[in-house]
Amino acid sequence: MSNDASGMMGSGRIDAHSDAEEGRTEHTDQVIDQVERVEESIAKDGGPTRGTLRDVADSLGISSAVALRALRGEKEIRPLLRTRVQEAAERLGFPMEELAAEADHNGVIAVLVNTMRNTWISDLVRAIRIELAATGRSVVVVPTRRRVPEYPVAADTDAIESLVRLGVDGFLMVSDLQDLENALGATGDRPVVGIGCSRDRAGRFDTVRIDDEVGQGLLVDHLVSLGHSDIAHVGGVGSVVARERADAFRHAMERHGLSASARVEPGDFTEQVGQTAGSMLLRGSQVPTAVTCANDVTAIGVLAAARSAGYDVPSQLAVAGYGNTSLAASGTAELTSIDPNSDRLGAIAAQFVVERISGHDVPVRDVAVAPTLVVRQSSSAGPRAEDRFKRKRISVD
Structure with a gap:
């Protein structure tokens, strides 16, 4: 189903309930219950209580793309749905100040990984892309592991320095990179946020890790x-x-x-x-x-x-x-x-790096996201x- 179709379906569902007072009340109660469940899920992390774009969308049963267009106030989204989305975003602590129209930024966030073989990375990158869409930024995934005769494992610092020269806004580091100190040195003055890294990294830069x-x-x-x-x-x-x-x-x-x-x-x-x-x-x-x-x-x-x-x-x-x-x-x-909970890991890390890029001067943060058993x-x-x-x-x- 296309995003436009999802938007029509989501807004139509809300507008249909507005035809009768009883139906409107029933739907409002349903939305509140969903938002409360999302709030409880966020609170389990034990870090800053903040919602992601996916949290806002899930709380109302719509797609992330529709939620983003509603938060931007785009005209094809019906007024009642825009109001519901904005209310949910405010209640869940989604950082509205980071919203931007797609044309407002041409920036790129580089995701640094040890290897492309890890299937977990694709789940993270998808979540990162969704969240960064709210700020008009895009993502490039860069393997940093390079084997050279002198060292068993070394970071491809040339590639990282090239990204800096090309003007990337910041870096997301997935897991603990091999040759970490050299890799961090190559990022220059660009902000770095770690995802899924060890507790040892907490306090050096913003980290969002698995508990x-x-x-x-x-x-x-x-x-x-x-x-x-x-x-x-x-x-x-x-x-x-x-x-x-x-x-x-x-x-x-x-x-x-x-x-x-x-x-x-x-x-x-x-x-x-x-x-x-x-x-x-x-x-x-x-x-x-x-x-x-x-x-x-x-x-x-x-x-x-x-x-x-x-x-x-x-x-x-x-x-x-x-x-x-x-x-x-x-x-x-x-x-x-x-x-x-890769969706939340990627989304929170994306929010953190955008805040650093925007000049937010806050203490270094460490959020441990609560996993679940399947x-x-x-x-x-x-x-x-x-x-x-x-x-x-x-x-x-």
């Missing part, structure tokens, strides 16, 4: 509720974020009194290492009944290891990922995963009694 303590806690709570106690984690290697997620897993296990069985098998964010780590877990002397992973790609590797070792998922081994990417949702994986087939069963008995015997022997 991994909540995320790993949700996974462990889910698995324990199914009867799992021998739970392992694959991760902790390759970045500070990986180590933080491993620590969060340990904390969640400790909360359930399971510290003694909180095993962390070293692994990074790749499928190959995930498969190797999974094989180590399944061929060891103490085999877990469930495994959480640093990301979805690693979890795909663990699933491959389970198939090779003859373990049925989920009846003999439950597996969970992190990121809720397209890999997790695929019919072959059906992977339980943590949804990091349960799929890979963790739909608890451990079988005979499996627990066999594994305990192996451990004792």
Whole structure:
């Protein structure tokens, strides 16, 4: 359906209720309920309470494009819908002062990434594009990882400096970039906002990150509720974020009194290492009944290891990922995963960088966005009694 059609449908729905007093009241109550639900969702983040363009649209059941045109006061949007959208935006704390007509800016925001292989990046970039449309800005995605003989991994500082010379407004940094200090130095005086980076970066520049303590806690709570106690984690290697997620897993296990069985098998964010780590877990002397992973790609590797070792998922081994990417949702994986709320991560980061570009002199901000658990087939069963008995015997022997 086109945006124009969506706008007509959304405005028609509101105008239809205006034909009768009872209908108008009923619709108004519905809108208030939706806005309240969005407000509650925003409040979970524990940072500055602010709505995004998508929050405003979702609260009224319209598209982001229609919400943007309504906020700009464009004439093809009916007056009643414009009023509803503006009221929702004010109530949700959307930064109206950043709104601009599309022709008001020719600026570009550069999104710096380590690699283009990460499927999570596409979700983030989509959210960033939607939010930046409100300010007339566009997005360019730039891989910054460069391999050179002298260093194992180096930042492509030439590319970043070229972006500065071309006049980009600012930078969004996805995750902790390799060779971070050189990468930051190449950005010059342009504002930088981090997305999905580690807690260690908080305080240096604005950061919008995933609350991994909540995320790993949700996974462990889910698995324990199914009867799992021998739970392992694959991760902790390759970045500070990986180590933080491993620590969060340990904390969640400790909360359930399971510290003694909180095993962390070293692994990074790749499928190959995930498969190797999974094989180590399944061929060891103490085999877990469930495994959480640093990301979805690693979890795909663990699933491959389970198939090779003859373990049925989920009846003999439950597996969970992190990121809720397209890999997790695929019919072959059906992977339980943590949804990091990429729409909100990208949108809030986009707002922050625009505010910095506009000269807002505020203290450095750090927002931890609350993730949610998406349960799929890979963790739909608890451990079988005979499996627990066999594994305990192996451990004792």
